[in-house]
Amino acid sequence: xxxxxxxxxxxxxxxxxxxxxxxxxxxxxxxxxxxxxxxxxxxxxxxxxxxxxxxxxxxxxxxxxxxxxxxxxxxxxxxxxxxxxxxxxxx
Amino acid sequence: xxxxxxxxxxxxxxxxxxxxxxxxxxxxxxxxxxxxxxxxxxxxxxxxxxxxxxxxxxxxxxxxxxxxxxxxxxxxxxxxxxxxxxxxxxxxxxxxxxxxxxxxxxxxxxxxxxxxxxxxxxxxxxxxxxxxxxxxxxxxxxxxxxxxxxxxxxxxxxx
Amino acid sequence: xxxxxxxxxxxxxxxxxxxxxxxxxxxxxxxxxxxxxxxxxxxxxxxxxxxxxxxxxxxxxxxxxxxxxxxxxxxxxxxxxxxxxxxxxxxxxxxx
Amino acid sequence: xxxxxxxxxxxxxxxxxxxxxxxxxxxxxxxxxxxxxxxxxxxxxxxxxxxxxxxxxxxxxxxxxxxxxxxxxxxxxxxxxxxxxxxxx
Numbered sequence: 001x002x003x004x005x006x007x008x009x010x011x012x013x014x015x016x017x018x019x020x021x022x023x024x025x026x027x028x029x030x031x032x033x034x035x036x037x038x039x040x041x042x043x044x045x046x047x048x049x050x051x052x053x054x055x056x057x058x059x060x061x062x063x064x065x066x067x068x069x070x071x072x073x074x075x076x077x078x079x080x081x082x083x084x085x086x087x088x089x090x091x
Numbered sequence: 092x093x094x095x096x097x098x099x100x101x102x103x104x105x106x107x108x109x110x111x112x113x114x115x116x117x118x119x120x121x122x123x124x125x126x127x128x129x130x131x132x133x134x135x136x137x138x139x140x141x142x143x144x145x146x147x148x149x150x151x152x153x154x155x156x157x158x159x160x161x162x163x164x165x166x167x168x169x170x171x172x173x174x175x176x177x178x179x180x181x182x183x184x185x186x187x188x189x190x191x192x193x194x195x196x197x198x199x200x201x202x203x204x205x206x207x208x209x210x211x212x213x214x215x216x217x218x219x220x221x222x223x224x225x226x227x228x229x230x231x232x233x234x235x236x237x238x239x240x241x242x243x244x245x246x247x248x249x250x
Numbered sequence: 251x252x253x254x255x256x257x258x259x260x261x262x263x264x265x266x267x268x269x270x271x272x273x274x275x276x277x278x279x280x281x282x283x284x285x286x287x288x289x290x291x292x293x294x295x296x297x298x299x300x301x302x303x304x305x306x307x308x309x310x311x312x313x314x315x316x317x318x319x320x321x322x323x324x325x326x327x328x329x330x331x332x333x334x335x336x337x338x339x340x341x342x343x344x345x346x
Numbered sequence: 347x348x349x350x351x352x353x354x355x356x357x358x359x360x361x362x363x364x365x366x367x368x369x370x371x372x373x374x375x376x377x378x379x380x381x382x383x384x385x386x387x388x389x390x391x392x393x394x395x396x397x398x399x400x401x402x403x404x405x406x407x408x409x410x411x412x413x414x415x416x417x418x419x420x421x422x423x424x425x426x427x428x429x430x431x432x433x434x435x
Contacts, residue, residue, distance in 0.1 A: 011357055012356060041386075046317065061397060168265050168292035180275060210288075
């Protein structure tokens with residue numbers, strides 16, 4: 001048995017973990033709470049891509065992981081700059 | 092030819108070397124990759140000098156700080172994991188105010204980011220020299236932890 | 251079988267689990283940010299370290315390390331920005 | 347190794363179910379902002395699906411354009427539509 005045999009289990013575990021995080025998108029309560037799960041998605045997707053790059057000997061998937069590393073940041077910044085500005089009257 | 096200070100020259104050479112290394116790691120060190128890589132590296136170095144003025148730093152304390160940082164962030168993760176997986180949540184969150192003396196720019200950005208990755212603390216806001224830190228447990232000695240972190244960063248960037 | 255790599259992968263998976271549990275259980279945005287930024291980043295670090303050990307190529311290891319640094323930088327900045335937006339919008343941190 | 351050979355289908359099945367679920371929520375959530383978040387999640391999962399189909403280039407495009415750029419644009423649109431107040435569900 002090689003260590004590669006562990007990879008599918010690991011990937012399955014991470015995917016299940018990711019989907020559990022979707023509960024936060026459903027329940028909120030604030031918009032920021034929902035955004036947190038895209039953060040979780042970004043990190044977990046990087047992990048999944050790195051694992052798959054290894055299992056399937058496809059180095060190109062590591063470049064996709066690189067894009068994912070920056071992706072969550074883009075949406076989070078768009079969120080803070082556009083959607084979630086301070087209300088009028090708050091400090 | 093306009094006079095270029097030696098500090099800028101040194102920083103430029105350093106950034107070119109750093110970006111070339113980064114390019115090699117990301118795109119491969121094959122000769123063919125440098126047709127695109129060399130112009131990209133030079134452009135990036137030039138742009139980065141336009142956007143951020145050179146910040147002098149000491150190389151040895153950088154390594155010390157990186158080792159310290161990795162150790163702290165692992166213990167931060169262990170701390171969070173213990174709190175999350177405990178049968179009863181033991182959280183006593185609070186906002187703590189800290190005055191920083193680090194210069195604005197890279198040192199301060201690094202400080203804020205490292206706060207968020209060390210045990211129990213999260214940088215939540217900054218106005219002038221005042222940092223608001225959200226802590227998971229108000230009973231810890233956060234003042235000491237923060238000033239320890241700040242001291243290590245101050246050693247990396249001589250004033 | 252490389253036991254060190256295997257242990258590293260398992261530790262990584264454990265921290266990912268802890269991060270998600272924290273995200274679901276913690277009471278407010280600020281404490282949830284703690285769980286995500288710390289646990290998930292370190293989990294990813296262990297996972298990538300395990301994979302790098304497995305592959306054994308220094309170049310691949312360096313690339314995985316660069317990816318990790320980028321994730322670290324991005325998520326620490328994002329967590330600061332979200333925490334700040336929440337505070338400025340008047341979301342009071344949860345108190346016991 | 348029968349259990350092992352069952353695993354990849356399990357992974358793909360879970361991914362497919364998650365795709366349908368997020369797509370459904372993105373379409374049928376009444377509040378706009380949560381729908382956008384579901385759309386971004388859908389885009390990221392779709393990129394992972396392309397990864398499973400051994401198409402890294404499509405995964406790259408989906409992640410950068412489908413999830414990242416379109417997600418950011420949709421958020422800007424939501425902000426314009428709702429007068430920048432998105433706490434109500």
